[in-house]
Amino acid sequence: MHILGNIGKSSLLAASIFWIIILSDTFNWDMVPYIFISLIPIYVICALTILITICPIFWFLENDNYNKQRIFKTYFPIYTTLMFSLCAYSIYKISTDIVVLSFFISAYITTVQSWVWFTKEKVEIK
Amino acid sequence: MKHIIIIISSILFSTLFYNQQIGLNISIFSVLTVIILAVSNTHKFKNKTTLLYIFIYLLTAALVFIQYTNLSILANIIAFLTLIGSVTESKSSIYVQWYNGIYTSIVGYFHRKFIKQNIKDEDETQKKAIDILHITKLIGIPLIFIIGFIVLYKNGNPIFNDIISKINFDFINLQWLLFTVLGYYLFSNIFNPVQVDSATNIDLQTGNTLRKSETFSIEALKKEKQLGTILLLLLNILIVFYLATDIISLSTINSTHASVLSSQVHSGIYTLIASIIIAIIIILYFFRGDLNFFKDNRILKNLSYTWIFLNAVLVILIATKNYNYIASFGLTYKRIGVNIYLFLTLIGLITTLLKVSKVKNFWFLMRINTRIAFGFLILFSIIDWDYSITKYNINHAPLLDLNYLINLSDNNAVLLNEYRESTNLNTEQNNRIFTKHLDYIKTVNNRNWQEYTYSNLKLKVTAKKTISNAYSR
Incomplete structure (x- = not known):
């Protein structure tokens, strides 16, 4: 598993979605430095989320009889449904403020895409 | 062809829903959904169950337009998920259809991406990955550096700073574009509905009848x-x-x-x-x-x-x-x-x-009860409850709790106003009903065409009658 590569790509994706949504509301040139600085916390959050919620599924379940494709087919639907519910509930509970909205939308899309990247790494159907 | 249909649909999606309240847009969206599903899954539209769910879905869409109640909106959403799930696998239980419907709607695009990458040859996949990566680099890296240097130069030169500050992107409605992207995502999700294999297969293999085990004491x-x-x-x-x-x-x-x-x-x-x-x-x-x-x-x-x-x-x-x-x-x-x-x-x-x-067995109970619950949800959404409660209470209740009726939705505003005109109420209740009716008329008249409901048509007819009565006098 290329965990570092996946976290790197996921952080860039999360940062892009997060800032595109925020900048669609208000754009100011003074915000540009913050975009670059925000990459650090976004990277940390992405790393923690991927390491805590996605990687263990592959670490514990992947073996000779149970490959990544089978893990994806079995656990991806459960993971995404839970993630979507959690994000939607958090938006509903916290607020529909643009920052909150963009945070949870980027979190949802990034985790889902991260799954696809993990299963894409090695295509070997057993 | 597929992408053109989805792009047109997503533009329509933005036109219908961006900065709009619920109304006629739900009905148009429902018709659009059925068309898209029919285009991409023609063979499944011969199935009687799917046809029944299409009818139910369109019925609930019409109910949102006619009744405009929260229950009819909820029924429409659940009918949408049921229809999507039925297109995926019409023989599965209704709760599995809901699950498939939710799964397709929230993540169908990514699921298909995974399926595609398994089908394609490894070489082809790598080739495409390189192309996408190259394009991303071509656009992304220069963009990041240009933005970075603009920020640096801005602080070094006041004239440059003035010019840059005057750049205005207000003519681009980025939020509208993002909303269109959301529409694109939703329509590409439902274009070819996907299923949760594990849940669907187990459901299809599980019958309704209990079987005797081979060994028992x-x-x-x-x-x-x-x-x-x-x-x-x-x-x-x-x-x-x-x-x-x-x-x-x-x-x-x-x-x-x-x-x-x-x-x-x-x-x-x-x-x-x-x-x-x-x-x-x-x-x-x-x-x-x-x-x-x-x-x-x-x-x-x-x-x-x-x-x-x-x-x-x-x-x-x-x-x-x-x-x-x-x-x-x-x-x-x-x-x-x-x-x-x-x-x-x-x-x-x-x-x-x-x-x-x-x-x-237990699954028989689950299947039959969820199906009945769905049927009753649709049935109950046919009724405009706020209007019915108001009408019943005004005509039959020995003790009328008018404050409760005033606090209901605007669906009873006309009825309450008629009651106000025909009865002597205290000043406070009189004013509250008058204000409620006035606000209702203002809200209905200020609606955009996307937000139209049946009450818009009713108000137009009433206004025409009032004008013609005034002329005839």
């Missing part, structure tokens, strides 16, 4: 039967005693106080909830397996039928109390809710009875 079954018989016998005696006391209390208390009737109904409901849930769990436990095929299970079965029957009597008694309550104080959402709950409970008891008598 007769001794163990005898013990279980004894336990069940004693337990159900005692519970039957207890519920008969409870019912007898309940009937006596119902016939002796002739109170017209709201608090007394309310506490009677609510305590009855709590008893009923606990009783029915325990009843169903106990019956499901004893009839979960081989006891169904045990020769000497007649007494246990009869005791179960008796208990179901007695629980049904309990439902009728609480319905009577609720009826008295409604007859004295009129309709409210809670009182209607109690009636609906009682009705569904009665159906739950009947299906449990069927489960025991026809030797069905």
Whole structure:
């Protein structure tokens, strides 16, 4: 598993979605430095989320009889449904403020895409 | 072709929903969804179940336009998920169809991406990955550096800073574009509905009928039967005693106080909830397996039928109390809710009875009950409850709680205003109804075409009549 590569790509994706949504509301040139600085916390959050919620599924379940494709087919639907519910509930509970909205939308899309990247790494159907 | 259809649909999606309230847009969106599903899944549209769900979905869309109630919007969303799930696999249970519908709607695009990457040759996949990466680099890296240097130069030169500050991107509505992307994502998700393989396969393989296991101990079954018989016998005696006391209390208390009737109904409901849930769990436990095929299970079965029957009597008694309550104080959402709950409970008891008598399994109960619940959701969404409650209370309730009616949605504004004009009310209530009616007319008249509902048409007709009456005078 290329965990570092996946976290790197996921952080860039999360940062892009997060800032595109925020900048669609208000754009100011003074915000540009913050975009670059925000990459650090976004990277940390992405790393923690991927390491805590996605990687263990592959670490514990992947073996000779149970490959990544089978893990994806079995656990991806459960993971995404839970993630979507959690994000939607958090938006509903916290607020529909643009920052909150963009945070949870980027979190949802990034985790889902991260799954696809993990299963894409090695295509070997057993 | 697929992408062109989705792009056109997503632009329509933005036009319909961006900065708009719910109304006519839901109906148009529903028609659009059906067209998209029909284009991409033509062969599945010959299936009778799918056709039925299309009809239900379009019916709920029409109900949103006509009734404009929260229940009709909820029914439309659930009908949408059911339809998507039915296109995925029409033979699966309705709750699996909901799950497939939700899964398709939220993540269908990514699921298909995974399927595609497995089908494609490795070389082709790599080739495409390189191309996308190259394009991303070509756009992304120069963009990042240019933005970075602009920020640096801005601080170094005031003229450059002035020019950069004057750059205005207001002519691009980025939020509208993002909303269109959301529409694109949704339509590409539902274009080819996907299924949760594990759940769907298990569901398709699981029948409704219980099967006898190959090895079982007769001794163990005898013990279980004894336990069940004693337990159900005692519970039957207890519920008969409870019912007898309940009937006596119902016939002796002739109170017209709201608090007394309310506490009677609510305590009855709590008893009923606990009783029915325990009843169903106990019956499901004893009839979960081989006891169904045990020769000497007649007494246990009869005791179960008796208990179901007695629980049904309990439902009728609480319905009577609720009826008295409604007859004295009129309709409210809670009182209607109690009636609906009682009705569904009665159906739950009947299906449990069927489960025991026809030797069905737990999944039979799940399937039939969720299907019935879905049917009733659609049925109840046909009714404009706020209007019906108001009309019933004005015409039949001995004690009218006008403040409750004023606090309901705007669907009863016209009716309340007519009542205000025909009755002498106190100043406060008079003003509140007048303001509510005025706000309603303003809201309806300020709607964009996407937000139109049937009330817009009704108001237009009323306005025309008023004008023609004025001319004729």
